[in-house]
Amino acid sequence: MESTVDPRVERSRRVILTAALDVLGEVGYGGLTIEAVAARAGVGKSTIYRHWTGKLELVEDAIRTLKAAIVLPVEGTVRERVIQLLRQLACNATDTQWSTCLPAIIDAAERDPEVLQVHRRLALERRQVLIDLLAEGVKTGEVAPGTDVGLLAECLAGPIIVRRLMLHEPFEPDLVPKLVDQLLPPVPPR
Amino acid sequence: MESTVDPRVERSRRVILTAALDVLGEVGYGGLTIEAVAARAGVGKSTIYRHWTGKLELVEDAIRTLKAAIVLPVEGTVRERVIQLLRQLACNATDTQWSTCLPAIIDAAERDPEVLQVHRRLALERRQVLIDLLAEGVKTGEVAPGTDVGLLAECLAGPIIVRRLMLHEPFEPDLVPKLVDQLLPPVPPR
DNA sequence: CTGTAGCGAAACGGAAGCGTATCGGAAAGG
DNA sequence: CCTTTCCGATACGCTTCCGTTTCGCTACAG
Numbered sequence: 001m002e003s004t005v006d007p008r009v010e011r012s013r014r015v016i017l018t019a020a021l022d023v024l025g026e027v028g029y030g031g032l033t034i035e036a037v038a039a040r041a042g043v044g045k046s047t048i049y050r051h052w053t054g055k056l057e058l059v060e061d062a063i064r065t066l067k068a069a070i071v072l073p074v075e076g077t078v079r080e081r082v083i084q085l086l087r088q089l090a091c092n093a094t095d096t097q098w099s100t101c102l103p104a105i106i107d108a109a110e111r112d113p114e115v116l117q118v119h120r121r122l123a124l125e126r127r128q129v130l131i132d133l134l135a136e137g138v139k140t141g142e143v144a145p146g147t148d149v150g151l152l153a154e155c156l157a158g159p160i161i162v163r164r165l166m167l168h169e170p171f172e173p174d175l176v177p178k179l180v181d182q183l184l185p186p187v188p189p190r
Numbered sequence: 191m192e193s194t195v196d197p198r199v200e201r202s203r204r205v206i207l208t209a210a211l212d213v214l215g216e217v218g219y220g221g222l223t224i225e226a227v228a229a230r231a232g233v234g235k236s237t238i239y240r241h242w243t244g245k246l247e248l249v250e251d252a253i254r255t256l257k258a259a260i261v262l263p264v265e266g267t268v269r270e271r272v273i274q275l276l277r278q279l280a281c282n283a284t285d286t287q288w289s290t291c292l293p294a295i296i297d298a299a300e301r302d303p304e305v306l307q308v309h310r311r312l313a314l315e316r317r318q319v320l321i322d323l324l325a326e327g328v329k330t331g332e333v334a335p336g337t338d339v340g341l342l343a344e345c346l347a348g349p350i351i352v353r354r355l356m357l358h359e360p361f362e363p364d365l366v367p368k369l370v371d372q373l374l375p376p377v378p379p380r
Numbered sequence: 381c382t383g384t385a386g387c388g389a390a391a392c393g394g395a396a397g398c399g400t401a402t403c404g405g406a407a408a409g410g
Numbered sequence: 411c412c413t414t415t416c417c418g419a420t421a422c423g424c425t426t427c428c429g430t431t432t433c434g435c436t437a438c439a440g
Contacts, residue, residue, distance in 0.1 A: 006438065008386055028297045030220020033427060044388040049429070106355050107218045107297035116358050123356040151349060151369060158348010159341060165296050165355060166313040168306050179341060183373065196408065198416055223397060234418045239399070 009051075015041045016048055020062040025100035029059065029108035056112060063105055063118050066098050068126050078137035083180050085130055086156060090173040093164045103165065127153055143184060155183055199241075205231045206238055210252040215290035219249065219298035246302055253295055253308050256288050258316050268327035273370050275320055276346060280363040283354045293355065317343055333374060345373055 019041035023032050034055055038045045052058040069092070073084040093099050109116040130153040137143035143152070159179060160171040209231035213222050224245055228235045242248040259282070263274040283289050299306040320343040327333035333342070349369060350361040 006386070008437070012387080028218070028220040028301060030218040030222070030297075031301075032220070034429085035427060038388095042388090044390090045429085046389090046431085047387065050386080054429085103293075103297045103300040107220075107293045109358060110293040111218060111221075119356075120358050127357075147372060148368065151365075151372060154349035154352045155345045155369070155373060158352050159344035161356060162344050162348050162351050166309075166351060167317075168299060168310050175341075178338060179345070182337060182341060183345060196416070198407070202417080224399085225397060232418090234420090235399085236401085236419085237417065240416080244399085 012043065012047055013051060016043060016051070016058075017062045017065050019043075020058055021065070021097055021101055024059060024062065024104045024108075025097065028104045029111065032059065032104075034058070056114070059108060060114055060118055063101075063108075063115065063122070066101065066122065068122065068129075069096070069098075070126070070129065072129065078133060078140055078142045079180065079184055079186070081133055082130070082137075082156065082184065083176050085133065086160065086176045086179065087173045089126075089157060090160050090171045090176055093160050094170045099164065106165075127157070130157065137184075152183065156180070202233065202237055203241060206233060206241070206248075207252045207255050209233075210248055211255070211287055211291055214249060214252065214294045214298075215287065218294045219301065222249065222294075224248070246304070249298060250304055250308055253291075253298075253305065253312075256291065256312065258312065259286070259288075260316070260319065262319065268323060268330055268332045269370065269374055269376070271323055272320070272327075272346065272374065273366050275323065276350065276366045276369065277363045279316075279347060280350050280361045280366055283350050284360045289354065296355075317347070320347065327374075342373065346370070 016037065020032075020037050023036050023040055027036070032055060034045060034048055037058070038048055041048075048058065052061065070085070070088050073081040075081075076084070105115070105119050109119045127150075131149050134143055134147070134149040134152055138145055138147060138149065143149070156179065163169050163171045206227065210222075210227050213226050213230055217226070222245060224235055224238055227248070228238055231238075238248065242251065260275070260278050263271040265271075266274070295305070295309050299309045317340075321339050324333055324337070324339040324342055328335055328337060328339065333339070346369065353359050353361045
C-alpha cells in the first residue's frame with residue numbers, strides 16, 4: 001500500500017493541468033491540442049497520454065482545479081456581506097484564470113456532457129453561497145419575505161456575468177453597492 | 191452599374207452562411223473548418239474562398255445574419271411589455287439558432303476583436319430595447335425614479351443568460367412574471 | 381546500492397485541413 | 411444566340427496534430 005505518490009507524478013500532473021488552463025484560455029476548447037499543452041508545460045507528449053486518455057479528460061480535470069477561490073464573508077449585515085461577495089465575483093470576472101477560461105469552458109460544455117456537468121456543479125456551488133446568505137437575510141428581515149432567493153441571487157450576479165460574456169466589458173467592482181441598492185431596498189436594519 | 195447581383199452569387203452566400211451557423215453551433219469556433227462548411231452547404235470550397243478570405247471573415251458575416259428576431263411589444267403597461275420582452279428572450283435562449291451558436295460566438299469573440307465588436311453590438315442593441323422600455327416606465331411611475339435603468343435591464347435579463355450559459359438549464363418562460371415581480375415592485379398603475 | 385518507474389525527446393505513419401489551381405458545365409444576361 | 415461569369419468537383423503540396431513507440435537518462439524507493 002503506497003500512502004504517497006511518486007513526487008514526479010504529482011509534479012507532472014500539476015504543471016500539465018496548469019498549462020492546459022493556459023492554453024484553453026488562449027485558443028479555446030476546439031483549438032486546444034495536446035502538443036500545445038505539452039510544449040507549454042515543458043513536458044513530453046507521452047507524459048500526458050500516460051495520465052489522461054485524451055484532450056477531453058484532460059480538460060475536465062483542468063476545469064476541476066478551478067474551484068472557487070472565494071472567501072466567505074462572515075462579518076457585517078447580510079447586505080454588507082452580499083456586497084463583499086459580489087465584489088469578489090466582479091473582481092474574479094476580470095482578472096483570474098477562471099475568467100480567462102470561462103468562454104472556452106462554456107463552449108466546451110456545449111460539446112461534451114461531462115464538461116457540462118463539471119461546470120454546472122461549479123456554478124451551482126457558487127450560486128449556493130449567495131443563496132444561503134440571502135436566505136439568512138430573509139430571517140433577519142433584510143430581504144423581503146416570500147422572495148425567491150434563488151432567482152434573486154441570479155438577478156444580483158446576472159449583471160456581472162452579462163457584462164463579461166455578452167457585453168465584453170468589465171463590471172466595475174465599485175458599482176456593486178449601487179447594484180445591491182436597487183435589488184435589496186436599503187431598509188434600515190431595525 | 192449593376193443594380194442587382196447574379197442570383198447565383200446571392201444564393202451561394204445564403205446557403206453558405208446558413209451552413210456556417212449550423213457548423214458553428216455544432217463544433218464551435220475552434221472546430222469549424224471551411225471544408226465542413228462547404229460540405230454542409232453542398233458547395234465547393236473554392237466558392238467559399240471566392241467570397242471570403244477565410245474562416246474568420248466568414249464567421250463574422252454569419253453572426254451578422256443573426257440580427258435579433260424580437261418583436262417590440264406596443265400594447266399594455268410598461269410592466270406588461272417588459273414581461274413580453276423577457277418572455278421572448280427566454281424562448282430565444284432555448285430554441286433558436288442564436289442560442290445554439292451563442293457559446294461558440296462568445297468563445298470566438300474572445301479570440302478575435304472583430305467578432306467581439308459584432309457580438310457586442312448585437313448585445314447592446316438588444317439591451318437598448320429593454321432600457322428604452324424601462325425609461326418609459328420611469329416617466330409613467332412604474333419604475334422608481336432615480337433607477338439606473340441600464341443596470342436594471344441587466345438584472346432582468348441576467349437570470350435568463352446565467353441559466354443558459356452558467357447553469358446550462360432553461361429559464362422557463364412562465365417564470366418571467368415572478369422575475370419581474372421581484373424587481374419591479376407591482377405598484378398599482380394608479 | 382540497486383532495481384525500477386517515470387521522465388523528455390524524438391520519430392513514426394496516418395488523418396485532416398489548409399489555400400490554390402484547374403477543369404468542364406451550366407446559367408445568366410446582353 | 412453567344413459570351414461571360416459563376417459554379418462543383420477534384421487534385422495539388424504543405425502543414426499540423428494525432429496517438430504510439432522507442433530510447434537513454436535520472437530520481438525515487440526499498
